[in-house]
Amino acid sequence: MKYGLPLLFLICLSTASNLRAAEPRRSAGGLHAGAATSNITPEIGGDIVGGFVPVPCTDIHDELHARCLVLDDGKSLVALVVCDLLGMHRSLCVEAKRLIEEATGIPPSHVLLSATHTHSAVNALGERVRGYQSDQPLTDYQRFVARRISDGVRRAISARRPAEIGFGSVDVPEHVFNRRWFMREGTVPSSPFGKVDRVKMNPPGGSPDLLEPAGPTDPAVSFIAVREPGGHLISIFSAYSLHYVGGVGAGQISADYFGVYCETLKRLQSAPEQDPPFVALMANGTSGDVNNINFLAPRKGLPSYEQIRKVAEDLAGKVQAALAAVEWKTEAPLAARMQELPIRWRSVEAPLLAWAQETEQKTQAAGDKNSLPAVYSGRVQRLAQASAETKAPAQVVRIGDIAIGTSPCETFAETGLEFKKRSPFKHSFMVELANGYYGYLPTPRHFELGGYETWPGTNYLEPQASVKLMDALLGMARELESPNR
Ligand SMILES: [Zn+2]
Secondary structure, eight states, rough: OOOOOHHHHHHHHHHHHHOOOOHHOOOOSSSOOOOEEEEOOOOSSSEEOSSSOEEEOOEESSSOOEEEEEESSSSOEEEEEEEEESSHHHHHHHHHHHHHHHHHHHOOEEEEEEEEESSSSSOOOOOOGGGSSOOOOHHHHHHHHHHHHHHHHHHHHOOOOEEEEEEEEEEEGGEEEOOOEEEEOOOOOOOTSOOOOOOEEEEOOTTTTTTEEEOOOOOOOEEEEESSSSSSSEEEEEEEOOOOOOOOOOEEEOOHHHHHHHHHHHHHHSSSTTTSOOOOEEEOOTTTEESSTTTTTTOOOOOTEEEHHHHHHHHHHHHHHHHGGOOOOOOOOEEEEEEEEOBOOOOOOHHHHHHHHHHHHHHHTTTTTSHHHHHHHHHHHHHHHHOOOEEEEEEEEEEETTTEEEEESEOOOHHHHHHHOOSSSSSSEOOOSSOOOOBBBHHHHHHOOOGGGGSSSTTTTTTTTTHHHHHHHHHHHHHHHHOOO
């Protein structure tokens, strides 16, 4: 059926008025906050993507969520969202932000979307065959996640109420270990490209060949707490620089320690069944080279989920205890900046491309799909055909005297520590895997050392990317800190 012109005109009019109606009213003054969760668990039957090779999902141990916190200072709204996913393709984030802006008027720059990096989720990174593209058509699951993120933000907006805010930080060094190690000469295996690396990722635990870790860890749980004035907590947004814990059941979907931390922190509240409910969020800080394995001792086999519970319950207890030292404020000016950085993809030179083409032929002839050379020969060829621009997003969100800087990569601990040190704000921390996914982000020093995270296809961006990101974050932080300078 064809619509006549008047009907079409009416449809357009009603869309425009819906948009206006969707604009949330800014609160009358003073800080307001609301928080909500949105279930993003996939159906059983997809592929779990955290491992080197995907495994079929046969069960769901615990549900995956998009956890949402919305802050409102009477002038602007900011939405912080943490999703139980390995990572999110930039196009998924663009779509979620589009839906949020359409429904609520919050601009994309004021929405911080990040993934926890749980390794027991299904793919939201896009189809691997499409390779290294800034823009991709979305899969059904990615579209579902984008809609659920937008729903969660809308629910958080509905749950807004007057709020006080405070910052806290507690060091929990016992769960974080740098996973890149210098080893005795001749004991680091050669890379899939036949080169000798100076450091080894995830070396054998307790090996006599271990010398020392190649980088630091960041032991801090940074957190932003909001509560009803003098009363119950509304939400805690936290970030810890730990890759994930793992040790989940075979074929099971799980939010890893991130989910257990949020549930434990909720149980620790004096009124855990309040309505609207308390919502905790645990974002990933900068953990590209940091995991939960103490390499100085051989790893003990534990029952599934035991290590996850141990880490999560310890962190939740320490954050709960640290709340006692929080200084509560009734105001926190909100502002945010976001840029797509002029960072280039990692270049693939002719000899590397020739290696990849030759290796692919050899491994295919041998029926080998899963060895390191087989996997990397494909990745290198796809990287050689990357889109023209990366559009790698960087963002700084200002919440009073707190700055959150973001990276779209698995970012090394030293980058997060540098941002904390150099940011002009009283309190600063970083959230990684934000607003897109662009592989590992070693610092230039680490490119010299080599190892898994620096291999082309694990690393997607040029070796100066971490420096360019830091410059951009600090530039935006300075602008937000003194807008009139
Ligand atoms: Zn990772």
